Amino acid sequence: MEEITILAKVKFDLRDPDEAYFAQNEIEAILDTETKPIKTIAALFKHYPFSELEEDVIHLITRHLYLGEIQGYMARVDFIDINKLMTRPAFFREIYVIASSTTEREMNKMLSSISDNLYQVFKGGKSNEKEIITIRLIPVQTLFEYVTDVKKLPAVAITPKNYKNWKEYFTEKEYGIEKGLEELFSHIKNNYYRAPHLGLGKKHIGDFIDWASTDLRKPFLHYLHKYKGKGDPRISRALINLLKVDKGETILDPFAGSGAFIADAPTMGINAIGVEILEIGKTISEVKCDLNYDLQRLKDEITNLFSNINYSGQDLYSFNIKGEIEQVKKKLLNLTEENRFFTNILPHLQKVIYLKDKIEQIHDDKIKKFLLLLLSQKIVEFSEKRRSNNFILSFQNYVEDRYLTLYATLKLAEKLNIKLTDGDVKIIKADSTKMDFLKEESIDGILTSPPYFDALDYIGNNKVSIIILGFDDDLNFGSTKEYYTKFQECDLNLPESSLNLINLLKKSKRSMKAQIVENYLKMMKLSFRECYRVLKKEKFYAMVVSKYHTWIINGKEQRIETSKVLADLGISEGFKLARIIQHGLSKADKGKINVEDILLFQK
Structure with a gap:
């Protein structure tokens, strides 16, 4: 195949300039070649092959540009995998493939199995007397990110009139969604642009998707349940690309948490294993990572539930749960010590238990787990x-x-002829320092964001929900501070950077903090050891960590380079540090941490 020019346009709604640079790492991993940053896409049309393109193609390329320092990336390659360019990218709104017409047969062959809602082919322009063809690809993630905006359209957002029952209600809403999806395809394909429409009266899909929105970070079911340390969906997908894993291969997240880093794996045809020590995290992950639902059955169960609940939480059935309410109240009082979580949820406890027991009567375990998780999220909000x-x-x-x-x-996937469950996901309740259920060199890539040095309490804001749902093992686990204690007696040789940090804390008379950090570092070293054992040779391990922590030492703020400490731990267990990618956090995500490092290790 002759040389092909690739132009990948970054999404116009990026929240931080670092994301534009991170996007380069992603597209280079997908193309397996270096790319050139393009600061101004319009300037490309002075040069070949862009100077040969027809006006309608130029019009498409120059719409919806990111107004930051980098607008896209360009590469010249001898071969492309169009399917990978469609299904993998997280940070790119459109990708243009420009080649001579001699490649048309090969291109058409690759496009034959792809929905025509995902691409357009343009012919026109000359290159050495050969006609140029331009293929405009729309990565599927772009469309899936707009699902939330489809729900805002009047046909979905406004309550249907004259509905007689819940089934009719949902049927009307579903019809509105399907109309909205068709409108979305038309708008994206024609690359229309809607002027800003402020206030009331937004009724077209362009009124929503042509302007940056925080909802664009919420594709699929990423935001089902609140959880500390949850990853950004785009970053998660891009990290999978950085691992350079192929369809059918298996990745591992040794600190799975709520499953954010592996949720997209099955949609990319990649198998995933998540290791999580908390039952609440395991449950969230299992629901989030499995989109294989029978929609009709799910709707039937939901409409049946809605039809049989009383908004007061009191009916003939509610007399049977009085004892359970008192039991839960007593347990909450003992374990929350009458803190604000307890006092906030107490007025709603009758309704919570009423709903929980109604849901537990559902026979389908998968649907039951889905609804219990949604109940858990509301418990967290109200507590x-x-x-x-x-x-x-x-x-x-x-x-x-x-x-x-x-x-x-699911309807979008159906219309695009995309299988969202093309990979298997297993969530295993276990400790990442002892993964003997995995064979040596059985994993094709690892990605994770480990717990923080600061002994973050991962069950704190979920404690009321954990108690009500009966996840008692999580309460026995306590905070990460207690979990780290079990590594205190481990005799391990820590790297110099780890020892320096521990000694610094000891000298500043923070012996308790020093012990927590030492236990944490021992835990991480053992986890690195296990990850090295199960990872195949030459494969990658991507770890998202805070670049630094700021602690008060001897009365002064001191910045600790935590990413270096963790990098040294990985190296001490045999990994090579292939690359460090800096990722700034948006205002919405910033806490004590402003910048993250992505440590890319290689075995």
């Missing part, structure tokens, strides 16, 4: 902040929203 609104109504609205998100996602 974190005092709320006066009706808990059952709030839960009902949330179930409706999540069901419609799922419906839109």
Whole structure:
């Protein structure tokens, strides 16, 4: 095949300039070649082959540009995998493939199995007397990110009139979603642009998707449940690309948490294993990573539930749960010590237990787990902040929203002829320092974001939900501080940077913090050892960590280069540090940490 020019346009809604640079790492991993950053895409049309393109193609390329320092990346390659360019990218809105017409047969062959909603072919322009063809590819993730905006259209957002029952209600909403998806395809394919429409009256898909929105970070079911340390969906998908894993291969997240880093793997045809020590994290991961639902059955169960609940939480059935309510109340009081979480949820406890018991009567275990997880999210919301609104109504609205998100996602996949469950996901409740259930060199790539040095309490904001749902093992686990204690007696040789950090804390008379950090570093060293054992040779391990922590030492703020400490730990267990990628956090994600490093290790 003759030389092909690739132009990948970054999405116009990037939240941080670092993301534009991170996108380069992603596209280079997908193309397996170096790329050239393009600061101004319009300037390309002075040069070949862009100077030969027809006006309608130029019009498409120059729309919806990122107004940052980098607008895209260009590469010249001898071969491309169009399917990979469609299904893999997270940070790119469009990708243009420009080649001479001699490649048309090969291109058409690659496009034959792809939905025509995902590409356009343009002919025109001359190159050495050969006609140029331009293929405009729309990465599937771009469309899936717009699912949330489809739900905002009037046909979906406005309550249907004259509906007689819940089934009719949902049928009307589903019809609105399908119309919205067709509108989305038309808008994206024609690359229309809507001027800003402020305030009320937004009724076209372009009123939403042509402007940056925080909702664009919420494809699929990434935001099902609140969880500390949850990753960004785009970063998660891009990290999988950095691992350079192929379809059918297997990746591992040794600190799976809520499953954010591996949720996209099955949509890319990649198998994933998540190792998580908390039951609440395991449950969230299992629901999030499996989109294989029978929509009709799910709708039937939801409409049946809605039809049989009383908004007061009191009916003939509620008399059977009085004992359970008192039991849960007593347990909450003992374990939360009457803190704000307890006092906030107490007025709603009757309705919570009422709903929980109604859901537990559902026979389909998968649907039951899905609805219990949504209930858990509402428990977290109502326990974190005092709320006066009706808990059952709030839960009902949330179930409706999540069901419609799922419906839109699966219908979009159906229209695009994409299989969202093309890879298997297993979530295993276990400790990442002892993964003897995995064979040596059985994993094709590892990605994770490990726990923080600071002994973050990962169950704190979920404690009320954990108690109500009966995940008692998580309560025995306690905070990560308690978990790290079990590594205190391990006799391990820590790298110099680790020892320096421990000694610094000891000298500043912070012996307790020093012990926590030492235990943590021992745990991480053992985890690195296990990851090295199970990873195949030459394969990659991507770890997202805070670049630094700021601690008060001897009365002064001191910045600790935590990413270097963790990098040295990985190297001490045999890994090679292939690359460090800096990733700035948006204002919405910043806490004590402003910048993350992505450590890319190689075995």
